[in-house]
Amino acid sequence: MSYLRGFFFLRKNPSEIPASDWITFDEIERLLRKRRIDTSWLVRRGGDHEWVTIAELMQEAVRGNKSAADPPDVSFACIKCRVALRIQLRFEATIYRCPNCGTSYRSVQASASSPVFLVIPADNSAAATGAGPVKRSRSELPSEVRGALTVLELDETSSFDAVRQAHRELIKSYHPDKVAHLGPDLQKLAEVKTKMINASYKVLEDFFAANGR
Ligand SMILES: [Zn+2]
The missing domain is CATH 3.30.1490 (Dna Ligase; domain 1)
Structure with a gap:
């Protein structure tokens, strides 16, 4: 290297x-x-x-x-257990594991004129079957709802208005027009991310409809 x-x-x-x-x-x-x-x-x-x-x-x-x-550090909440993670991004393809629940993430460097990293959950069947301790959140929200909130970069106290606003802003930032100048890999990832954001929004829309806004 x-x-x-x-x-x-x-x-x-x-x-x-x-x-x-x-x-x-x-x-x-x-x-x-x-x-x-x-x-x-x-x-x-x-x-x-x-x-x-x-x-x-x-x-x-x-x-x-x-x-x-040198690539930067990045902080985010584990999508599964919501523990705060801080990782050093590396230009080499690297798998990171949440020390709490074992969920894997990988960073993807885009072919861009400035360093752009996406940290995305890696395929991890061990985590999916529930290996490792998973901390239940205080409010006991369904994991699907907690995951959707994480995707929209919100916490468990967020209102549906906040959900709607976060969804609108995130969709804007991954819009094809915004990533058109980047490489095809990143464009594909932006497309995946857009689908994740929309799916998360749908989950939260249903949840708030059933539980009050
Ligand atoms: Zn975790």
Whole structure:
């Protein structure tokens, strides 16, 4: 694994339009070894605007200035047990497990001009069959309802008005127009996320209709 994490856009000279896909520094090193490129080629770090030569980038890495490429932390509530989780996002595909209930999550880095991560529940049959302790919430809401609230980034005290507003805002942020400039992977994930948001809204709509708003 390369000491330079993150993703980069590559081009031979300033007048050239870079390929739309980003590559990792591992791949850049591989191209260098094969002499398909040399260290005078220009790279731009994802999230940056400045192009530098590969040679300059390597010098910068040697000096230890790696912080700009380090992915951020993210906090969220476990979708199953609602324990607060804090994970360090990694550019490599990584599975994270909730220490409380064992639900798995994976982070997906999008092919975007700035680092965009989606943390999505990973397929986890162990968690689905109830392995591991699951803390019941104080209010004993059905797990389906709690999950739906988590998807809409709400807590158990939320009103139906809050549900409606959260649904409207989240749907807006994953709208195809908003993700059209991103890679096909992220567009697909936005589509999945939109379906999750709509399904969660339906669950809550039914729940509030049956239990009062
Ligand atoms: Zn959990």
